[in-house]
Amino acid sequence: MEKTEKATPRKKQEARKKGQVAKSVDLTNSLVLIAAFSILLFLGGQIAKRLHDLFQYGLSDLLLWNVTEESIPLLFINLLKESAMIASPIVLVSWLAALAANLAQVGFLVSTESMKLDLKKLDPIAGAKRIFSVRSFVELIKSILKVVVIGGITAQLLWQQRGVFLQLPEMELLSIVSFLSSLMLKLGITISAVYLVIGAADFFYQRFDHAKKLRMSKQDIKDEYKKTEGDPLIKHKIKEKQRQVARSRMMQEVPNAQVLITNPTHFAVAIAYEAGKMNVPVVVAKGADYLALKMREIAKEHRVVIMENKPLARTLYANVEVGQEIPEELFKAVAEILAYVYRVKGTLSK
Template sequence: MLQLDLQYFAGEKTEKATPKKRQDTRKKGQVAKSQDVNTAIIMLFVFLSFLFLGGFLLDRSLAVFTTVFGEYMLWELTEASAFTLFLEFLQQFAWMIVPVMLVAFVAAVIGNYIQVGVLFAPESIKMKLEKLDPIKGAKRIFSWRALVELAKSFLKITLIGVVTFAVLWLQIDEVLQLSLTSLGDIVSTLGLLTLQMGLAGSVVLIVLAVFDYLYQRFDHEKNIRMSKQDLKDEYKNTEGDPLIKSRIKQRQREMATRRMMQEVPDADVVITNPTHFAIVLKYDEEKSDAPYVVAKGADFLAQKIKRIASENKIEMVENRPLARSLYESTEIGQPIPEEFFKAVAEILAYVYQTNNKTPRRNTK
C-alpha cells in the first residue's frame, strides 16, 4: 500500500516545468496566449484608424455615390458595361478596405508578438486524426475550460453592450433630432457615435483581455507541470544526450585551460619545440622531489603559453626532442619521469644562474 502511495505521488504533476520542458512545449505551439488580447488590439487599432482615415473614407464613399447616380445610371445595361461596373466598384471598395485591413494585420502581428514573441511551430498545424474523435470533442465541449470560455463570452457581451448603450444614451438628444437634420449631419453624427462606441468597447475588451491573459498563463503553467518522475526522466535523457555531454566536456576543458594559464606566471621555465610544443615546469622541493608540469600545450595553445610566459618574463628554452618527449609522456600536475631528470636539471640550473634565482621553497 505504501509503495502504491509513493508511486502516486511520484506521478502527480506538482513541480514547475523545467526550461527544457518549456522549450519543447513552445516548439509544439503550446504557449500562454489569449485570443481576447488579439481581438482587443485589432478592434482598438481599427477604430483609431477611423480617426485618421475617416475623411478619406467619406470622400471615397461620396465619390462612389456621385459617380453611380451621376454617370452609371445613364449607362445602357449590357454584359460589357456590367463587367466594367463590377471592376470599377471592386477597385473603389479596395481603396477603402485595404488600408483598414492593413491596420488590422499590423495589430494582429503586434498582439501575437506581445504575448509569445517570434514563434514558428509547424507541428501545431499538422493534421491530427485524434482531433476528429467525437468522444474527445464531446469532452472538450463539456469540460471545465468550455464553461470558463462560456462565462467569459457572456461577460464580454454584457459589459460591451452596457458600455455601448451608455455611450448611445449620453447622446440620446442628438439621436432623437437626427430626423430634423440634413443627410450630411446624419452621416456625421452616426459616424461619430460609431467611433465612440467602438473605442469604448475596445477599452473594455482590453481590460478583460488582460485578466484573460493572466488566466491563460495560469492555466498553461498548470498544464505543463511535471511530476518528480518526469524530472528524473528528463535529467537522465539530458545527461545521455551526446550534444549536452560534448558541451559539458568543452566547458570543462575551457575551465582547465584557464586554470592552467593562471599557473604559468609562477613557473620556472618553459621548454619549447619552438613552434609546436610548450611545456611549463616548476620546481618546489616542499611539494615534489622533482620538477612537475604546471601547463603544456601544442600549436595554438603553445603559442598562448609562450605569450603569457613572455609577458611575465619566464625563461623559455628551446629543446625540440625534450619538449616533444615531455609533452607525450607527462600530464599536468605530475612530476617529470626519471629519465628526464638530468636534462631538466641542466636547464633549471642554467635558468637559475642566468636570473640569479634559487629553487622555490614553500614557506607555509
Template sequence: MQLLKLDLQFFAGEKTEKATPKKREDERKKGKVAKSQDINTAVLLLFCFIILIVFGSFMKNGMLTMFHHTFTEYIYWDVTFETVQQVLVEALIQMGQILAPIMTIAIIAGAAANLAQFGFLFTAEPLKFDLKKIDPIQGAKRIFSIRALVELLKSFFKIVFIGTITFFIIWLYKDDMMMLALKNAEDALAFFGRTTVMMGIASTLALLFLSVFDYAYQRYDFEKNMKMSKQDVKDEHKNIEGDPLIKSRIKEKQRQMATRRMMSEVPQADVVITNPTHYAIAIKYDEEKADAPYVIAKGTDQLALKIREVAKAHDVITVENKPLARSLYDVIEIGDVIPEQFYQAVAEILAYVYRLDKQL
C-alpha cells in the same frame, strides 16, 4: 506497509513542481503559450477604430467616387464579358485602396498584440492532423469542463459589461437621435458614424480592461497545466543527463582510449620512476617541447604494471624511487612539466639514465 507505499506513489505522481525550462521550451515549440485572445481582439478593434477616425474622410470620399463613377459611367456600358471584367477589376482596385489602411493596421496590431504576450513564435505544430482533436469523448470532456464553464461566465460578463456601456452612450444621445427626422441624410449618417465610433472605442477600452484580468487567468491556468510531478522532473533530468549505465560505458570507453594513447607514449620516455609496484611515472625531456622534463604517462597498481611492461619491452630504463614516484603522482598530471621542487631529484635520475645509455 502496502498502504504507505501506495501513498508515496500517489504523492510522487501529483503535479506539484513548476515546469522546467526544457518543458516550457518543448511546449512553446508546439505552440502552447499563455495568451489571452481578448487582448488580441481589443488591440485590433482599438487600432481599427482609430484608423476609421483618421482615414474616415479618405474612405468616405473613395466610396463616393466609386458610386459616382458607377452611376454616371458604368451604368451606360453594354453588358459584355470585357466590360464586366473591367468593372470588377476597377472596383476591386478601388476597394483595395479604400481598405488598405485599415487592413494594414489590423495586421500590425494583431502581430503586436501577440508579440507583447509571448514574443516571436513560428510553428506549424498546431496545424498537424491529430485524431485526438476529433475524438468525441475528449470533445465532450472539453465542453463540460471547468474551463468551459469559466469561458462561458467570462463571455456572459463581457456581454453584460460592454452592452451596458453601449446602451449608456445611446442613452446620452437619445435626444439627438430623435431629432434626426429633421436633418438631411448626410447629417444623419455623420451622426450615426460618430456615435458608432464612440461606442466602438468605449467598448474596446472596456474589453481591453477586462482582457488584463483574462490574461492573468490564462497565465494562471497555463502554469497550472504545465506543472510536473517529482517523477516527471526526475525522468526529464535522466533524459537530459542520459542513462547512467550508458554514461558509465561511455566513460569507460573514453578511459580505455586515453589509456591506449598514454601507453603509446611510454616507449618515447627517457625513464620510468616506480614505487616499485604501486606507482609508475614515465618522464621525458625534450628541449624543443618544454623547458623542463614532463610526464607522458602515470598509473597505479595494474596500470603501473602495464607501464613497466611496455617500458621493459622498449628498453626504457626503470628507476625505483618510492617517495619521488608517490609525490609526482599526487601533484602532477599527464602532459605537465615537473614542478620546481622536484628538479633536483629528477635531474639526478635523468643524469643516471643518460650515463647508462652511454655505457650501453
C-alpha cells in the same frame, strides 16, 4: 503522478514546436478593433468623402453608361479599385495590429503540428472532459463578462444620446449621418478600450493556464534528464571504461620509461627520455595507491630503475599530465635523476 514542478526549457521548447503557446485571441481582437477605429477617427473624413463621391458617381455618371458585354467588366474593375482604395487603410492597419499583437505574445512561430490528423481529438470521452473542464468554465465566464460589460457600456452610451435619437426624424440627412458616424466611433473606441482590458487579463490567464498544462512531475524531469544527458549509470560505466583503457595504455608505457619516481608507495610517475629524439623528458604514466604499486611491479619486471623522491613524485603527479613534457622549473631535479639512471645503466662515461 502529481505534476508540481515547473516545465523545463526543453519541455517549453517542445511545446512551442507543436504550436502550444500562451496566446489570447481576445487581446489580439481588441488591438485590431482599436487600430481600425483609430484609423477611422483620423481618416474618417477622407473615407466619408470618397464614399460620398463613389455613391454620387454610381447614381449619376454610371446611369449614363452604355451597358454592354465589354463595359460591364470595366465597370466592375473600376468599382473594385475604388472600394479597395477606401478599405485599404483600415485593412492594412488592422493586419499590422494583428501581426504586432501575435508577435508580442508568442514571437515568430511557424508550426504545422496542429494541422496533422490526430485521432485522439475524436475521442468522445476526452471531448466531454474538455467541455466540462475548468478551462471551459473560465471561457464561459469570460464570454458572459464580455457580453455584460460591453453590452452595458453600449446601452449606457446610447441612453445618454436618447434625446438626440428622438430628434432624428426632424434632422437633415447629412446631420443624421454625421451624428451616427460620431456615435459609432465613440462606441467603437470605448468598447475597444474595455475589450483591451479584458484581453490583457485573459492573456495573463492564458500564460498561467499554459504553464499549468506544462507542469512536470519529478519523475518526468528525471526522465528528461536521462534523455538529454544520458543515463548517469551508463555515463559512469563509460567513464570507468575509458579510465580502464587509459590505465592499460599507461601500463604499456611503463616498460619504455627510463625511471619510475615514487613516493614511495602512494605515488608513482614514469618518465621517458631518449637523447636525440626528445627535446625534454616526458611523463608517460602516473598513478596513486594501488595503481602506483602496480606500476612498481611492472617497472621491476622490465628492469626500469625505481627511485624514491617524495617531493618530486608529489609535484609531478599533481602538476604534470600523462604525455606532457617536464616543466622548466623541474628540469634540474629530473636531469639529476636521469643522470644517475644513466650512470647506473653504464650509459654515461665515467
